[in-house]
Amino acid sequence: MGIPALRAEEFRLFLESESGGSLVLPGAEEKIRKKMSILTEQVVVIITEIAKTIEANKQYLCDLDAAIGDGDHGFNMARGFDVAVKNLAEKPSETIGDALKTTAMALISNVGGASGPLYGTLFLRAGGVAKDFKVLNLSLFNECLKEGIAGVQARGKAVLGEKTMLDVLIPVLESLEKSSAEGVLCKKAFETALAVAQECAEKTKEIKATKGRASYLGDRSIGHIDPGAMSSCLIIRTIYDSIT
Numbered sequence: 001m002g003i004p005a006l007r008a009e010e011f012r013l014f015l016e017s018e019s020g021g022s023l024v025l026p027g028a029e030e031k032i033r034k035k036m037s038i039l040t041e042q043v044v045v046i047i048t049e050i051a052k053t054i055e056a057n058k059q060y061l062c063d064l065d066a067a068i069g070d071g072d073h074g075f076n077m078a079r080g081f082d083v084a085v086k087n088l089a090e091k092p093s094e095t096i097g098d099a100l101k102t103t104a105m106a107l108i109s110n111v112g113g114a115s116g117p118l119y120g121t122l123f124l125r126a127g128g129v130a131k132d133f134k135v136l137n138l139s140l141f142n143e144c145l146k147e148g149i150a151g152v153q154a155r156g157k158a159v160l161g162e163k164t165m166l167d168v169l170i171p172v173l174e175s176l177e178k179s180s181a182e183g184v185l186c187k188k189a190f191e192t193a194l195a196v197a198q199e200c201a202e203k204t205k206e207i208k209a210t211k212g213r214a215s216y217l218g219d220r221s222i223g224h225i226d227p228g229a230m231s232s233c234l235i236i237r238t239i240y241d242s243i244t
């Protein structure tokens with residue numbers, strides 16, 4: 001069951017409660033509560049799927065990083081997400097915020113490279129937005145991503161166009177926000193965002209790195225895809241694949 005289906009279910013429950021004349025029809029609250037717990041579990045499933053995607057692309061991400069950095073991006077991300085999945089399995093998440101925070105702490109504590117604290121901050125700040133939520137929809141996802149990006153920027157001081165993960169994350173957020181404003185369903189919104197992510201990751205080839213390790217190469221960083229932009233793209237692809 002994917003996020004759009006759950007949104008539809010929420011809407012149905014809302015209609016039920018409205019038509020009943022009272023705030024919530026008998027049983028509806030219980031149904032909502034049940035759906036909520038499924039939703040937090042779903043977020044855990046998606047994070048587990050992200051870990052699998054990163055593991056499957058570990059060598060590819062390291063190869064990208066070897067061209068303009070120190071060749072460890074795939075290992076860094078795989079190690080962090082592996083610990084995240086183990087911790088998520090051991091410590092039940094009450095809310096979506098809990099799941100995101102557990103992931104954040106694993107990334108911050110287990111990844112040596114720049115990407116660990118940066119992705120960790122993204123998940124931590126997103127988790128702060130979702131801390132009281134057990135239901136995730138597109139607008140909440142966007143709020144989380146927006147706050148996460150603000151965290152990455154506060155920590156890494158990079159802006160759009162410096163050949164980093166932000167060159168995927170910022171256009172993805174813009175695309176998702178546009179879809180949300182137009183009332184596009186989640187799956188379709190992520191399909192559009194994924195196309196944007198793939199195009200933007202590819203386009204980082206044209207950019208000269210001015211932040212992170214790749215900036216030491218100057219003009220020689222041109223012609224190569226940024227590994228962090230690609231890992232962000234893989235994360236978006238996994239979310240798209242995981243929802244219905």
Ligand code: ADP
Nearest residue numbers: 073076113114115156158164165212213227228
């Ligand atoms: P390290 O560079 O320390 O070896 P990784 O190889 O794991 O760390 O991650 C490199 C990626 O981190 C880059 O490809 C880039 O996308 C991202 N990155 C580096 N510095 C920044 C920054 N200041 N802001 C945003 N992303 C950054």
Ligand code: MG
Nearest residue numbers: 069070072073
């Ligand atoms: Mg590296």
